[in-house]
Amino acid sequence: MKKLFFIACLLFAIIEAYPQAKWPVITQTAKPWTRWWWEGSAVNKTDLQWSMQQYQQAGLGGLEITPIYGVRGAEQQFIPFLSTQWVSMLEYTLQQAKSFNLGIDLATGTGWPFGGPWVTPTDACKNVNLKTWTLKEGEQLTEKITFTQQPMVRTVSGKPVDIKTLSYPVATNKNLQEYAFDQVRYEKQLPLSLLMAYDEKGNSQDITAKVGTDGTLNWIAPSGNWTLYALFQGWHGKMVERAAPGGEGDVIDHFSLPALQHYLQYFDKAFAGKNLKGIRSFFNDSYEVDDARGQANWTPDMLQVFQQRRGYDLRKELPALYGKDTKEKNTRVLSDYRQTISELLLEKFTTPWHSWAKAKGSLVRNQSHGSPANILDLYGAIDIPETEGTDILRFKFATSTTHVLGKPLASAEAATWLNEHFQSSLGDVKVALDKYFIGGVNHIFYHGTNYTPKNDPWPGWLFYAAVHFHPNNPFWKDFPTLNQYVARCQSFLQAGKPDNDVLMYFPIYDRFAEPGRDLLHHFDGMEGFDNTDFKSSASWMLEHGYAFDLFSDKQLQLVSNKGAGLLSGGNAYQTILLAETKYLPLETLQKLVTLAQNGATILVHKSLPGDVPGYSDLVNRQAAFKQLLARLSFSTANDVQQALVGKGRFVMADDMQQLLSAAKVPQETMAVQGLQCIRRAIPAGKYYFITNTGNQRVDAWVNLATTAEHITVFDPMTGKAGKTMVRKEGGQTAVYLQLNQGESCVLQSTPTADASSPYNYYAVAGNPVKIGGTWKISFLSGGPALPAATTTTQLTSWTTWAGDGLKEFSGTASYTTSFAKPAGKVQDFLLDLGNVQETAEVFLNGKRVTTLIGPVFQVVLPAGSLKDNNQLEIKVTNGMANRIADMDKKGVHWKKFYNTNFPSRLPANRGADGLFTAVNWTPKPAGLTSEVTITPIVYMDKVRIKQPDPSRVIQ
Known part of the structure; x- marks a missing residue:
């Protein structure tokens, strides 16, 4: 007995010393979430419960409720937003979500942006209108100082509306779902905010008080030539987009704290006495106030606020604001105006909205992009920054702030418009999600899932974006496979800390200083930074495997030294980079110099910043700025300039590679092999998420920017894991990887050996063998009707076969053969299904093997699972496209939605009525469309991996 106990203790000690590969725990947050459209808020308890059960079974972790426009024919079920009945349905949803272990987020409004029928004209978004006159000495203006706002109506439907038939304000009208207003301006005399007179010598007079109630100016021009500038406060007229019943109305003034407070008080009243503790976070969609005619660029106290913040009187500088002074002064005053708007959006909207949610025990998720502000600072003021789109550099603005400020989650509105409606497969979505992961996102929200009654005729209720993640989509059957993949990936990506090396400065003042067609610029990723070194340098680092985050001037003040390195949000960085920045605030330069004095390396690409931005206290700020720059004494060696500052240095070069090498910034060279990665730091090691974005299979050694000697590989699609082979190359660790195009893996480095079994890499051991002389096909589920069973000896799209109901069928078919x-x-065999349209569930000898969603349709079959004679079944599911096309060709009415009733993404799919149509589509390929093969394989030992034989590697 003692001997057995000793052996057991020894085995336990070995396991402790050499831990096995371990997948992180899958949490509710690690699972993907989805935006849950409540169309018309026409929900009922029975279908809410059924829907949430479907979502839970599909592997979703949570739902974001966004009430949206309604469905025609369901008007009797519409529930007005924030009504007693609506809040009751929300309470019921929160109760049911808890039982299904689903998290719930809630949009702070319907559609977007914030607005509704309770937003009064006082609180609605504003614009400023300019009118000018010229007078000579002794002249008096005969024209009245008035400005008439011209009427204008824009609807999403594009249907003409006579504004004279509308009551004021717009929310008082009936049938607002039918109108689908996007922007409404009534004809009205605008109030005068300011009248200034300027002469050619730069003198100015505020003569606003000399304007009578009828607009008559009681003022005679004194000596000189005078230009009068009149500012009139107007109404931008932006309406809530895609508003739900009870949510239609004006958008709020985002620069006014009272406007926000009045807006949120309506929620407070509706929520009073209700149990809404299950709301994890409140959500705000992207700004989008100005995706309309003109801009919301004013707030009633703008002149006072500007003077408080900028230290000078904007009333005296209107010529410069409107580009009529010297070029330099124009630039500086305009920059100050934009900075003021940026601060107001942060301090009067984003921060107090966050405080309001926090007081309710909830977080906030925010899409800051698209706003006329420093979006890094807006993201910094909330809990979960959210991005969208398809560009990694765009993602960086949300994810960088998450990293720089030590926030745990960065979310994404994912798969919004991958392709045209009904054309995207789960494999397409997988590839899109991998790009988000590479960009730093670790909290996926699909866009989106419609609430739809269980018994509503197919295709049910749909939203106008192009990927439809709901139970009526045939791919829902295999949706759990994608969700399990996402959950496994995010379980790693939500662990540890970000592991990026470079902090890259966001040169917002360079953009603030650029004139434009309108007063404001809007910030959305790298848009507006074309032909700048900021964009080209960021792109270069991304393409060449350098890990970086962006930071703002405000965020820099929180960065501290850690030896020669830097700390921000508890995360370590190696250096700071400025990419040919023109304007830099004095406080930012002072902080950079302080960091360098304490040991940091500050990298400067091409040239040092040349000046401070803005106009306030310009002479003193410029002098201090130049004095600081003068302290940087550069010497040159090998085309790299260096200025020592205290314990640290500034390094400047024209070549990015030389610049980063001078700072010894590590490079992930796998980029040349078509691989992209992102790293996370964990105790005593790192996680790597790697995906093959190239155009060919990678079957090779891959260098990592780490010196770890032990690497475990995890396949998040299959759940397989094991230790991988490692060797040293040039002081770095190299691992052997096999990744087909579109495949991904996670690596974990550890200081000690992994007791897990080796990860099985293979080489082919013979020629592929075609499977299936004869295939039996039966159609299991889908519609509009199940085609008759058939057989084939040639695997092609079932839409090309003879027989009724095949071209229009969307659903699942079973292919069986022996x-x-x-x-x-x-040792084992590789089953290759070839070209599958669009997902495949594989069964061997009556036992389920796996579900394959693409883009790769291969699976290893253990040799022991094969008999002398074998039965193979493959259940293939296609998408919605063919059935939708058939409905359109037959004139079946399914586009039954208010507001945006079903726009196409591509002009080729737009009908005469302006709506999406698939009437001209040819059937999309479906089923198994190429040979299915099985290939014998052997697993590669250390010798083979060190000297791979290209002829024996699967191409």
Whole structure:
């Protein structure tokens, strides 16, 4: 007994010393979430419960409720937003979500942006209108100082509306779902905010008080030539987009704290006495106030606020604001105006909205992009920054702030418009999600899932974006496979800390200083930074495997030294980079110099910043700025300039590679092999998420910017894991990887050996053998009707076969065949399904093997699972496209939605009525469309991996 106890203790000690590969725990947050459209808020308890059960079974972790426009024919079920009945349905949803372990987020409004029928004209978004006159000495203006706002109506439907038939304000009208207003301006005399007179010598007079109630100016021009500038406060007229019943109305003034407070008080009143503790976070969609005619660029106290913040009187500088002074002064005053708007959006909207949610025990998720502000600072003021789109550099603005400020989650509105409606497969979505992961996102929200009654005729209720993640989509059957993949990936990506090396400065003042067609610029990723070194340098680092985050001037003040390195949000960085920045605030330069004095390396690409931005206290700020720059004494060696500052230095060069090398910034060279990665730091190691974005299979050694000697590989699609082979190359660790195009893996480095089994890499041990002389096909589920069973010896799209109901069928078909076990002694076999349209569930000898969603349709079959004669079944599911096309060709009415009733993404799919149509589509390929093969494989040992034989590697 003692001997057995000793052996057990020894085994336990070995396991402790050499831990096995371990997948992180899958949490509710690690699972993907989805935006849950409540169309018309026409929900009922029975279908809410059924829907949430479907979502839970599909592997979703949570739902973001966004009430949206309604469905025609369901008007009797519409529930006005924030009504007693609506809040009751929300309470019921929160109760049911808890039982299904689903998290719930809630949009702070319907559609977007914030607004509704309770937003009064006082609180609605404003614009400023300019009118000018010229007078000579002794002249008096005969024209009245008035400005008439011209009427204008824009609807999403594009249907003409006579504004004279509308009551004021717009929310008082009936049938607002039918109108689908996007922007409404009534004809009205605008109030005068300011009248200034300027002469050619730069003198100015505020003569606002000399304007009578009828607009008559009681003022005679004194000596000189005078230009009068009149500012009139107007109404931008932006309406809530895609508003739900009870949510239609004006958008708020985002620069006014009272406007926000009045808006949120309506929620407070509706929520009073209700149990809404289950709301994890409140959500705000992207700004989008100005995706309309003109801009919301004013707030009633703008002149006072500007003077408080900028230290000078904007009333005296209107010529410069409107580009009529010297070029330099124009630039500086305009920059100050934009900075003031940026601060107001942060301090009067984003921060107090966050405080309001926090007081309710909830977080906030925010899409800051698209706003006329420093979006890094807006993201910094909330809990979960959210991005969208398809560009990694765009993602960086949300994810960088998450990293720089030590926030745990960065979310994404994912798969919004991958392709045209009904054209995107789960494999397409997988590839899109991998790009988000590479960009730093670790909290996916699909866009989106419609609430739809269980018994509503197919295709049910749909939203106008192009990927439809709901139970009526045939791919829902295999949706759990994608969700399990996402959950496994995010379980790693939500662990540890970000592991990026470079902090890159966001040169917002360079953009603030650029004139434009309108007063404001809007910030959305790299848009507006074309032909700048900021964009080209960021792109270069991304393409060449350098890990970086962006930071703002405000965020820099929180960065501290850690030896020669830097700390921000508890995360370590190696250096700071400025990419040919023109304007830099004095406080930012002072902080950079302080960091350098304490040991940091500050990298400067091409040239040092040349000046401070803005106009306030310009002479003193410029002098201090130049004095600081003068302290940087550069010497040159090998085309790299260096200025020592205290314990640290500034390094400047024209070549990015030389610049980063001078700072010894590590490079992930796998980029040249078509691989992209992102790292996370964990105790005593790192996580790497790697995806093959190239155009060919990678079957090779891959260098990592780490010196770890032990690497475990995890396949998040299959759940397989094991230790991988490692060797040293140039002081770095190299691992052997096999990744087909579109495949991904996670690596974990550890200081000690992994007791897990080796990860199985393979080489082919024979020629592929075609499977299936004859295939039996039966159609299992889908519609509009199940085609008759058939057989084939040639695998092609079922839409090309003879027979009724095949071209229009969307659903699942079972392919069965038999095959003999290939001869020879081999370890295992590779089953290759070839071209699958669009997902495949594989069964061997009556046992389920796996579900394949693409883009790769291969699976390893253990040799022991094969018999002398084998039964193979493959259940293939296609998408919605063919059935939708058939409905359009037959004139079946399914586009039954208010507001945006079903726009196409591509002009080719737009009908005469302006709506999406698939009437001209040819059937999309479906089913197994190429040969299915099985290939004998052997697993590669250390010798083979060190000297791979290209002829024996699967191409």
